[in-house]
Amino acid sequence: MDIGLIGLPRSGKTTIFNLLTHAHVDTTAFGGKVESRRGLAPVPDPRLEWLRNLYHPKKVTPAQLTVVDVPGLARNDSQGPNRFLHDVRQVDALIHVVRGFRSELGEDPAPLAELEDMELELNLSDLDLVEKRRERIRAAKKATKEMQHELLLLDQLFEVLESGQRLDQLSLMEEDRRFFSGYQFLTLKPMIWLLNLDEESFRSGHYRDRERIEAMAREKGIPLVLMAGAMEEEIQQLDEADRIEFLRDLGVEETGTARLARATYQHLGLISFLTAGEDEVRAWTIQRGTRAKEAAGKIHSDIERGFIRAEVVAFDALVKAGNLAKAREHGDVRLEGKDYVMQDGDVVNFRFNV
Numbered sequence: 603m604d605i606g607l608i609g610l611p612r613s614g615k616t617t618i619f620n621l622l623t624h625a626h627v628d629t630t631a632f633g634g635k636v637e638s639r640r641g642l643a644p645v646p647d648p649r650l651e652w653l654r655n656l657y658h659p660k661k662v663t664p665a666q667l668t669v670v671d672v673p674g675l676a677r678n679d680s681q682g683p684n685r686f687l688h689d690v691r692q693v694d695a696l697i698h699v700v701r702g703f704r705s706e707l708g709e710d711p712a713p714l715a716e717l718e719d720m721e722l723e724l725n726l727s728d729l730d731l732v733e734k735r736r737e738r739i740r741a742a743k744k745a746t747k748e749m750q751h752e753l754l755l756l757d758q759l760f761e762v763l764e765s766g767q768r769l770d771q772l773s774l775m776e777e778d779r780r781f782f783s784g785y786q787f788l789t790l791k792p793m794i795w796l797l798n799l800d801e802e803s804f805r806s807g808h809y810r811d812r813e814r815i816e817a818m819a820r821e822k823g824i825p826l827v828l829m830a831g832a833m834e835e836e837i838q839q840l841d842e843a844d845r846i847e848f849l850r851d852l853g854v855e856e857t858g859t860a861r862l863a864r865a866t867y868q869h870l871g872l873i874s875f876l877t878a879g880e881d882e883v884r885a886w887t888i889q890r891g892t893r894a895k896e897a898a899g900k901i902h903s904d905i906e907r908g909f910i911r912a913e914v915v916a917f918d919a920l921v922k923a924g925n926l927a928k929a930r931e932h933g934d935v936r937l938e939g940k941d942y943v944m945q946d947g948d949v950v951n952f953r954f955n956v
Contacts, residue, residue, distance in 0.1 A: 603887075604668045605643075605866060606693030608686075610716055611674035613701040614798040617831040619671040621838065621859050627671075638689050639671040645867065645885070646860040649876060649917050649947060653883040656925060665874045665885040667866065675723065687727050687788070695792040695870055697862070702809050703800035703832070713797055714811035717818065721768075724788040729763045731785055732756050755781070763789070768822055792870050795819060795826045796862060804830035805852060825865045829858030873946035876917065877901070888944060895940035898952045908956035912938045917947035 609615045616629045616639075623641030644664040654662050670693050675686045690696065698720055700713045739745060739753045755778055762772045768789035774782075782790070795815075803809045807828075819826040837848055837857055849855065867873070874885040875897060886900050894914075899906030915926065915935045923929035944950075 603695065603870065603872075604640075604670050604693040606638075606670045606672050606690055606696050607699055608672050608690060608696055608720070609674060609699035610701065610719075611676055612705055612707075613674065613699045613716070614703070614831040615674065615699040616671055617835065618697075618699050618796065618798065618829070618862075619669060621831065621834050622667075622669050622862070638673065638692075641669050641671075642666045643669045643863070645863045645874070645887070646856070647874060647885050650883055650885060652921060653876065653878045653949075657878050657880055657883055659878070659880055659883045661882050663882060663884040665887040667863070667887075675720070687723075690724075690788060690791075691786040693791070695794075695866070696788075697794045697796050697866070699796045699798055702797045702803060703830075711810055713809065714815055714818075717795065717815065721789075721822075725763055725766065725768070728769060728787045728789050729760070731787065732760050732763065735785075736760070752781070759787075768793075771823065793822075793824050794862075794865055794869055795824055797826065797828050798831045799828060801830050801833045804828060804833065825869050827858070827862050827865050829862065831858075834858050873944070875944050875946075875948045875950050877951070878949055890946075892944050893940060894938055894942040894944060894950075894952075897944045897950070898954065901952065904956045905952050905954045908954035909940055910953040910955055912942060913951040913953065914938050914942070915949050916945065917949055920949055 607615050607619055614629075616627055619625065619639065619641065620627055620629070622643035624644075625639075625641050627639065644666055647664055650662050650664055653659075670689075672689045672693070673686065698717070700716045702711045702713050704710060736753060736756050739749050739756075742749065745753070755774075758772065759769060759782075762769060769787050770790050770792070779790075797809065797815070799809055809815075809828075816826065818824075834857060837845055840848060845857075849857065854861075871890045872887055873890050874887055877884050877886065886897070888897050888900060894912040895906055895909045898909050898912070913935060914937075915929050919932075919934040920926065920929050923932050923934060926935065929935050
C-alpha cells in the first residue's frame with residue numbers, strides 16, 4: 603500500500619518524508635521537481651523490542667509502509683494541478699501535510715485555508731470524472747442495464763460532491779464500491795490530516811482556527827494528527843535516554859512519527875502479526891479481518907499452499923507468561939485453523955507441509 607504525502611509547497615512535506623523513511627533528502631530541492639519520491643517507512647512497534655530481548659535474534663524487521671512524497675500543488679506550475687492530480691491518483695491513501703508554522707518568507711500559517719483549498723481541488727477532480735462519465739453514458743446509442751445502473755450511481759456521487767462532501771462519506775454497498783474502483787476517485791482514498799506546527803504551538807496545543815479545523819475533521823471523519831516537524835528532527839538526533847526525557851518534557855509518550863504511523867494503521871484498517879525466533883523477529887502488515895491461511899501467504903506462498911495449523915499466542919499473554927514455554931503451560935498457546943481471524947499482536951508460528 604502506497605501512502606502519498608500531499609500539500610502545498612513549503613508545508614514541510616519533505617521533512618516529514620525524511621522523518622518517516624530516515625532519508626536525507628534536501629528539503630529545499632523540490633522547487634521544480636516533477637517526479638515523486640518513494641521510500642520505506644518502518645512502523646514503530648515496541649513489541650518488537652520485547653521480543654528482541656527474549657529471543658536475541660540475528661535481525662529485527664519492523665512492518666513497513668511505502669511513502670510517496672508527491673510534488674506540492676503549485677498554481678504557477680506550467681502543468682498546474684494536472685501533474686499533481688496524476689501523481690495523487692497513483693497512491694492508495696493520503697496524508698495531507700498542512701503548514702502550521704510561520705514560513706521562512708515571513709508568511710503566517712493559514713491551515714484552515716490550506717485544508718479547504720486541497721479538499722476543493724480533490725472534490726473538483728472527482729466532479730470532473732463523474733460528469734465526463736455521465737456524458738459518455740448519456741451519449742451512448744444503446745445503454746445497457748449495467749450502464750443505466752452506473753448512471754444512477756453517478757448521479758448519487760454527483761450530488762454528494764456538489765454539496766462539498768467527500769465520496770467516502772457516502773454509504774455505498776460493497777459491490778458498488780468495487781464497481782467504481784477503476785475510477786481512482788480522490789475523495790474515496792483514506793485521508794489523514796497532519797498539522798505541521800512550530801514547537802510553541804505544539805507544546806501549547808493551540809493553533810490558528812483550531813476549533814473549526816477539529817470540527818471539520820470530525821464532520822468528514824478524517825483523523826487529525828499534530829506534529830512539529832522541525833522539533834522531530836531534533837528528537838531523532840538524540841540518544842534513547844535524552845529522547846525519553848525530551849518527550850516527557852513535552853508531555854507525550856511517543857514521537858510524532860509513531861503517532862502518525864499508528865493513526866495511519868488504524869485509519870487504513872491495518873494490523874500487525876508477529877513472528878519470532880533466533881533468526882529473526884518480524885512484524886507483518888495485514889488488513890484487519892485477514893484469516894490465518896491468507897496471513898501465512900504474506901510470509902511465503904508455499905506456507906499458504908501447505909497450511910496445516912497456526913500456533914498462536916497473544917502478545918500480552920506471552921509477556922505475562924514471560925516466555926513461550928510458560929505460555930504453553932498456562933494454556934495461552936492455541937492451535938488455530940485456516941479460517942481463524944488474525945488479531946493485532948498475535949505471535950504466530952505457521953505449521954505447513956509442501
